Amino acid sequence: MSDAKTLPAQWRHVLGLCKVRPGEKVVVLDSFAGSGRYKRFAVEAAEELGADVAYLQVGDPNHLPESAVPTLSKADMIIDLVFAHDTRIRAFGRDNGTRTLVVLEPPEILARMLPNEADKSRVQAAHRAIRAAGTMRVTAPTGTDFSVRLGEFGGNAQWGFTDEAGHWDQWPGAFITTYGNEGTAEGTIVVDAGDMVFPTKEYVRDPISLRIEGGYIRAIEGGADAKAMKALLDRYDDPEVFAVSHLGWGLSRNSRWDALSWYDKAAIEGQDGRGFYGNFLFSTGPNLSGGGTRRAPLHLDIPLRGCSVFLDNQAMVLDGAVIPADQRV
Ligand SMILES: [Fe+2]
Structure with a gap:
């Protein structure tokens, strides 16, 4: 059981479970309509684990712009802060092995339901x-x-x-x-x-x-x-x-x-x-x-x-x- 009491510690715990490794390409996907509340925690936790991290903000995550596709398709892991309903997200997983983690719920629910x-x-x-x-x-x-x-x-x-x-x-x-x-x-x-x-x-x-x-x-x-x-x-x-x-x-x-x-x-x-x-x-x-x-x-x-x-x-x-x-x- 994790004793991660703070939100940054919980992010480190979860990205540790996700086996984020040094040099991995991690893309944090967000939209302008998103809350933006987790972007810093996501980026910092992935960087602390040694990943090469990009933060990508799009207008409509349900219809990803073509300009975002090369970056997302080459990612080892996508941290999706908006639950993009674009079928290409699943395709990146099938075709390229990209791991995807959606994170949307409020902080107290993330904390209470911390996975192990x-x-x-x-x-x-x-x-x-x-x-x-x-x-x-x-x-x-x-x-x-x-x-x-x-x-x-x-x-x-x-x-x-x-x-x-x-x-x-x-x-x-x-x-x-x-x-x-x-x-x-x-x-x-x-x-x-x-x-x-x-x-x-x-x-x-x-x-x-x-x-x-x-x-x-x-x-x-x-x-x-x-x-x-x-x-x-x-x-x-x-x-x-x-x-x-x-x-x-x-x-x-x-x-x-x-x-x-x-x-x-x-x-x-x-x-x-x-x-x-x-x-x-x-x-x-x-x-x-x-x-x-x-x-x-x-x-x-x-x-x-x-x-x-x-x-x-x-x-x-x-x-x-x-x-x-x-x-x-
Ligand atoms: Fe469902």
Whole structure:
């Protein structure tokens, strides 16, 4: 366990976990609309580890300017302070082995959810389980009863730092996800009162029932929140926003379910909810980052509490408690 009490010490700890080495090319990516609050910590921590560091500020990180591409594509590591939604960031990882670490959350969340090596080994145990599985089933007393076949896509593991060539991660957050085989998701997901929806960053007030057939949400039933979700998805006039996207469970030992209620929406990203220990993380929309071809203009992350998650009938999570010894804290 790290005893890093200050923000600079926490940055040194995390970039140390990322194995930043002398002479490595590190690019700190920022935008003019970004808060800029971490740029100095990122640059100084990387320089202290001996890296060759550039700070790159762009206008729109979701459409990177061509002039920024040569610098980013040659980086050994990108520290992304704005969560650039430009598919080339992942491509740099696949093609050039660039490691990427996104850092967005407020300082007290970075500190509380400071990652360590044990987080990585727990998430990797979950990753092995998910890669070996042929089916996932999720149940809950709320009425959730959902199943999907696995194996077409590999799965994405996040453990809060990036220490392997090509690995994309975010500080903080430890969780495992994979994508169901195309067209195989079936059943009902009940988003219960108190569960969360991102990126709208809201707790649901009344249950939403999602009826899923053939890999797509076919009906959204419930009260005001169901109507709001349906209106949001309908707005895009694109059937792919109704597709089932990544599925997994949270393994962040220091996450808090109530974190969302303490912040203005703009001040928080929601890694507490996404990585919440023992959640089931349901989502909608694209499967590009799992290696699929489906694009969608909207992606919802929906962490559910108190579910049971089974891989090939073996419990990974039971009523919200992580079960396998090698994944438990
Ligand atoms: Fe997601």
